[in-house]
Amino acid sequence: MTAASVIVSGMIAATPHQGGATWAVLQFLLGLRRLGCDVRFVEPIDHPRPADSAGARYISDVMHRFGLGGRWAIVGPDQNEILGMTRPQLRAAARHADVLLNVSGMLSEPDVLDHVDIRVYVDLDPAFVQLWHSVAGVDMRFDAHTHFVSIADAIGESGCPVPSCGRAWIPTLPPVVLDEWPVAEHRHGDALTTVAHWRGYGSIEHQGVRYGQKAHSLRPLFDLPRRTDAQFRLALAIHDGDMKDIAALREHGWELVDPDTVASSPDEYRRFVQSSWAEFGIAKSGYVVSRVGWFSDRSACYLASGRPVLAQDTGFGRRLPTGAGLFAFTDGDDVLAAVDAMRRDYAHHRAAARDIAREYLDSDRVLSELLERVAT
Numbered sequence: 001m002t003a004a005s006v007i008v009s010g011m012i013a014a015t016p017h018q019g020g021a022t023w024a025v026l027q028f029l030l031g032l033r034r035l036g037c038d039v040r041f042v043e044p045i046d047h048p049r050p051a052d053s054a055g056a057r058y059i060s061d062v063m064h065r066f067g068l069g070g071r072w073a074i075v076g077p078d079q080n081e082i083l084g085m086t087r088p089q090l091r092a093a094a095r096h097a098d099v100l101l102n103v104s105g106m107l108s109e110p111d112v113l114d115h116v117d118i119r120v121y122v123d124l125d126p127a128f129v130q131l132w133h134s135v136a137g138v139d140m141r142f143d144a145h146t147h148f149v150s151i152a153d154a155i156g157e158s159g160c161p162v163p164s165c166g167r168a169w170i171p172t173l174p175p176v177v178l179d180e181w182p183v184a185e186h187r188h189g190d191a192l193t194t195v196a197h198w199r200g201y202g203s204i205e206h207q208g209v210r211y212g213q214k215a216h217s218l219r220p221l222f223d224l225p226r227r228t229d230a231q232f233r234l235a236l237a238i239h240d241g242d243m244k245d246i247a248a249l250r251e252h253g254w255e256l257v258d259p260d261t262v263a264s265s266p267d268e269y270r271r272f273v274q275s276s277w278a279e280f281g282i283a284k285s286g287y288v289v290s291r292v293g294w295f296s297d298r299s300a301c302y303l304a305s306g307r308p309v310l311a312q313d314t315g316f317g318r319r320l321p322t323g324a325g326l327f328a329f330t331d332g333d334d335v336l337a338a339v340d341a342m343r344r345d346y347a348h349h350r351a352a353a354r355d356i357a358r359e360y361l362d363s364d365r366v367l368s369e370l371l372e373r374v375a376t
Contacts, residue, residue: 004098004371005038007116009107012062013055013074014045017260019269020195022062024124024297026266028101030066030177031363035371040085040093041072044107050074050083060084062266075109087111099374101149104129105141113144120374121145123169124297126152127162127211127290131204134163142167147374152292153319161207162290170373173319174297175363181304183354184274191231191255192280192310192339195263195272195298198238198245200284211286215245217312218282224332225253230339232280235259235272273298274305278342278349280335281311291315299326304357308349310338320360325352 010025025041032039041063047053056074063072063084073084082090094115100107103122113119121142123129129150132138142148142165153171156164196214203212210216225232233255238246249256263269273279279302287294293315302309303326313328322328327338342349 003036003038004375005093005096006032006099006101006371007040007042007093007097007112008032008101008103009042009044009112010103011043011106012041013043013050013053013059016055016058017264019263019266020298022266023269023301024174025103026062026066026180027175027177027297027300027363028103028367029068030180031175031367033068034177034179034364035368038096039068039071040097041068042085042090042107042109042112043072043074044109045074045076048076048078048081050076050081056083065266091115099371102145105145108141108144118147118374119145120147120149121167123148123150123152124174126150126155126292126294127286128201128204128284130155130162130165131206131211131286133165135204135206140165149370149374150292151294154290154292154315160290160292161209162292170370171293171319172370173295173361173366174300175366176297176300176304176357176361177363178304178358181270181274181301181357183304183306183350186275187277187307188275189231190277191233192278193233193235193272193276194280194282195235195259195269196237196282198236198242203286209289211284211289213284213286214282215242216285217288219245221332221335222248222252222254224335227332228336228339231255231277233257233276234280235262270301273301273307276302276307278302278308278310281309283312283314287314288312293318295320300357300361303353303361306350306354308342308346308353310335320356325349325354325356 015021075082094112097116099118100116105121133140148167150169154160155169199213262272295316299309310327329335
């Protein structure tokens with residue numbers, strides 16, 4: 001199965017100039033190519049004329065930048081609207097494909113789904129995906145798929161509050177292509193950084209528990225910069241409507257930078273990550289309260305780069321070692337303790353970070369295991 005023909009669907013053109021979102025998809029595409037797979041990318045977009053969409057030039061540039069020219073397509077709502085591959089080329093690729101990896105089930109293209117036997121729903125947003133389906137009644141297109149993979153490891157387990165929606169969820173970790181993310185030797189300053197959306201979408205309630213966004217996770221930590229001389233630099237996409245939060249962040253000493261400036265392409269995003277001292281990783285509060293074990297593809301990039309990660313605890317310690325290179329925190333005291341530990345022996349934690357990426361998150365390992373599991 002490691003030499004399979006694979007179609008990947010996700011969001012690149014629909015979220016142009018978001019380097020982190022682009023990398024979340026590229027890790028699959030480039031990682032599968034490393035395994036010898038014949039890989040192609042297909043993305044549906046709402047724009048009736050894909051060639052005129054804001055993302056058309058962006059996705060073309062990204063695909064050529066990473067040697068995937070001629071192996072991608074964006075398709076509009078009209079059957080005749082397609083950019084990249086032609087419609088006959090898309091049909092031929094689907095007939096040849098062994099596996100479809102469909103991130104969030106977003107691809108509903110009959111020319112693909114009707115011809116691929118193994119159709120994998122890839123869940124990068126655990127808890128929310130299942131709650132939208134079971135509580136909000138949103139059709140997440142589960143029925144179009146044969147297998148279900150999630151970045152979480154607890155869905156379906158005893159004690160997990162997240163409904164399985166009648167599916168057996170295969171746990172995985174976010175892959176990182178180590179050759180694309182080498183150990184970084186230089187950094188700019190000593191800031192803990194991250195790239196994030198303040199709010200991705202609305203919150204949801206289930207059995208009296210609110211599953212919220214990063215805004216709800218970070219607000220209790222507003223005073224953190226006042227408790228240490230460590231720098232915190234957030235490339236935060238935050239709407240002007242959240243002016244009170246913006247003011248509070250700045251008042252308490254958080255440095256806010258524009259993600260459109262520092263992370264608007266895959267290369268700029270990589271430079272921002274690798275120039276950091278460490279990551280301060282905030283999780284959506286829905287991941288935290290559900291304890292599903294979500295782990296960020298962004299954090300995987302920091303670790304691979306030899307940059308230690310302080311990540312809000314979602315239960316990921318069940319699968320990843322913590323305490324050296326990777327720290328799980330629940331409150332400000334945990335963050336300050338981790339900062340002190342890194343200052344005492346930064347070289348040790350840099351090496352440990354890379355070791356974690358190599359042993360647990362290497363795309364060769366993660367993606368070959370994923371393909372083997374969906375093939376059985």
